[in-house]
Amino acid sequence: MSHPTDVDVATRLGALRREVDGVERAWDHRVEIVAVTKGFASWAIESAVAAGCRSVGENYAQELISKREVIETLRPEVHFIGRLQSNKVRQLVGLVDVWASLDRGSIIDEVAKRAEGARVLIQVNTTGEEAKGGCLPTDLATLVARAQETGLCLDGLMTVGPTGEPPEAARPGFRLVRNLVDEYGLSVCSMGMTADAHIAIEEGSTEIRVGTAIFGRRPVKG
Ligand SMILES: *Cc1c(COP(=O)(O)O)cnc(C)c1O
Numbered sequence: 001m002s003h004p005t006d007v008d009v010a011t012r013l014g015a016l017r018r019e020v021d022g023v024e025r026a027w028d029h030r031v032e033i034v035a036v037t038k039g040f041a042s043w044a045i046e047s048a049v050a051a052g053c054r055s056v057g058e059n060y061a062q063e064l065i066s067k068r069e070v071i072e073t074l075r076p077e078v079h080f081i082g083r084l085q086s087n088k089v090r091q092l093v094g095l096v097d098v099w100a101s102l103d104r105g106s107i108i109d110e111v112a113k114r115a116e117g118a119r120v121l122i123q124v125n126t127t128g129e130e131a132k133g134g135c136l137p138t139d140l141a142t143l144v145a146r147a148q149e150t151g152l153c154l155d156g157l158m159t160v161g162p163t164g165e166p167p168e169a170a171r172p173g174f175r176l177v178r179n180l181v182d183e184y185g186l187s188v189c190s191m192g193m194t195a196d197a198h199i200a201i202e203e204g205s206t207e208i209r210v211g212t213a214i215f216g217r218r219p220v221k222g
Pocket residue numbers: 036038059081082160192193194195209210211212213
C-alpha cells in the first residue's frame with residue numbers, strides 16, 4: 001500500500017503548525033507537536049524527522065521495539081503514550097525518552113528503577129472510561145509525590161479526550177488537567193489529538209499528539 005511521501009508529510013506538518021499558531025488563546029507558550037507514528041512503519045518516523053519534527057509518539061511496546069533501527073539511526077525524541085505494562089519497561093529502556101502515560105504506583109516504581117531520573121508525565125483519566133489509562137484525579141497527589149520521591153523528572157501531565165464524542169466534549173477534562181498542571185507547578189500539559197487539538201490549545205495545552213492529520217488514516221491491524 002502506498003503511503004504519504006516526505007513532501008506530503010512536510011506539507012501537512014507545516015499546515016498543522018500554522019493552524020496551531022492561529023488558535024486564539026489566553027496563553028503565550030509555544031505548543032509542541034508530537035507526531036504520533038503508531039500503526040505506521042518506520043517511514044513515518046523518517047518523514048517526520050526529515051520535516052524537522054523530532055518528537056514522535058508510540059503506543060505499543062512490540063511495535064516500538066520493531067522500529068529500533070530507525071530510532072537508533074535518527075534519534076528522534078520518543079514519547080511512549082500507550083498503556084504500559086511493567087514487564088515491558090526493561091525492553092523499552094534506551095528507546096523511550098519521555099514516559100508519558102504513567103498512571104499507577106507500580107509503574108512509576110518500575111520506570112524509576114530501570115530508567116533512573118527519566119522524564120515522565122502522569123496520565124490523568126478525565127473521562128471515566130474504563131478502557132482508557134490514567135489515574136483518577138483524586139489519586140494524582142499520591143502519584144506526583146511518588147514520582148518525585150523516586151527521583152524521576154516529572155515534567156507534567158497527560159490526558160486523552162473522550163472517544164466517540166464531539167471534540168467539544170473534551171473541554172471540561174482539558175480544563176481540569178490544565179488546572180492540575182498549574183496546581184502542582186509543572187510545565188508540560190500534553191493534551192489534544194487530531195480531532196480535538198484546537199480545543200486543547202484553547203485550554204492551555206503545551207503539547208499536542210497528532211497522528212492522523214500528519215500521516216493519514218492508520219492501516220487496520222491484521
Ligand atoms: C493514537 C493517539 C494519538 C494520536 O491520535 P490521532 O487521532 O491519530 O491524532 C494521540 N494520543 C494518544 C494517547 C493516542 O493513543
